[in-house]
Amino acid sequence: METFVFFYFASIIVLTAGFVVALKNPIYSALALLVMFFHVAGLFVTLHAEFLAIIQILVYAGAILVLYLFVVMLLNLKREEHFHGQFIVGLFLGCVLFAEAVLLVLKGETTLGENLADSAAPIELTRGNTESIGELLYSTYLFPFEVASLILLVAMVGAVILTKKGILEVKG
């Protein structure tokens, strides 16, 4: 049952991710991305990471993608050439990566399978999902967490300065 659910989510994710790139209308691309986000959230749920699943929907589907759609509609992007010059480079890189993946699976089939089985088994939590993540963020991963928040703060200040063009000239 679990394998079946996993393969359902995984195949839909791959399919819709393909649609995001291949569809000509940017609005349809955005919607394909929306479907993909929901299936990624589904994958998280099968791993018993409900908190991550709902944050996935809340942040990516609820906020970021709405902004994308907003911009796409505001600029009224119509059908454009969807394969640009990077098509050849992308095809080449894709082939290389695909070959690598095939080689890996063929060579180390047994170890890869075992590793997958290990990581797929959910870790038994004594407390809820949210508490565990909070505890980890404020103890073990405190430094990376603070660095990430600092980067976000810098990005916020940068966005304010970029939109308010007059700010720098008046002060300096």
Place this chain on the structure above:
Amino acid sequence: METGIRLGLTLAQIGAVMVAVLLTVAVLTLLERKVLGWMQDRMGPMEVGPYGILQPVADGLKLFFKEDIIPAGANKFMFSMAPILSLVPALIGFAVIPFGPDWTVDVGGVDFKPFVITDINIGVLYILAFASIGAYGIILGGWSSNSKYSLLGGLRSAAQLISYELNVGLSIVGVLLLSSSLSLVTITNAQAGGFWNWYFFAWGSFPQAIAFMVFMISSIAETNRTPFDLPEAESELVAGFFTEYSGMRFAFFFLAEYGNMILVSCVATVLFFGGWHAPLEILQGPEWMHGITGIIWFAGKVAFFLFLFFWIRATLPRLRYDQLMRFGWKVLLPIALGNIVVTAIVEYMFPT
């Protein structure tokens, strides 16, 4: 067998909640016009049935039999999808709302909670997430109609939803700090005992009254109600994002708006006003009656908040668009953030 029983029970629960919500919507359509009428010294609808009480039936039949028009040049697929995308998130949130006491009944070897469809430990986030998904229906409906009024309404609505969703989320954080849980059932249980334990008053800790004000104002903005109904400002944009919609598709948007209103009222009741708990324990009745009195108190509180929506609509004029944005970002957001800081400090200094 157990899976079968569980499936049957859950489906029955979902059916009961859906019927209750849709009936409430039907009553609300009449009540809104009646309340608005009384506040403006009019009678409201009077023609259909005694005192116009059959008006919702007439409205429903009218919408059902109306011609379904798809405008020329509209994107047909998106045009049909948008009302569904807007209605589903409005109804799906009711899955985690506890309508009554936290009882667990054993039905054929299955643990069954009669008054909540599912008690997940991230209930609050679940509601927030699906509330934000509601923006897609509006924005896509506006875009696919191939009309500039619809598009402008949709874009306005998207900007408004993103701005005010943030305030809704931040205003709830205070309650989460006090209850240290994201499950709506746990939050309700923590407010038992009397009205001074409700998080609006929060005796012995920092009251969440300010947070409630921010929550309510932002929720009105998120449900696109007056005075924040700029996405459908009739004097500027005809009817906003659903200008081109008719018949059942229009009814879907309508249901979504009222469904969202009920959901927001339920969330306000659960988070700030103790859910199904009575203000005094005596009013709750004996233990075995909690199921009935709980639902009555819950419905009463929700009804009050719904009345508040109409009241505000009848008394306040609409804001201008730049005022709306400035108010959201420069007034409500700092207040909500300040509330989090103060609540956290108080909760740390005087742990309950």
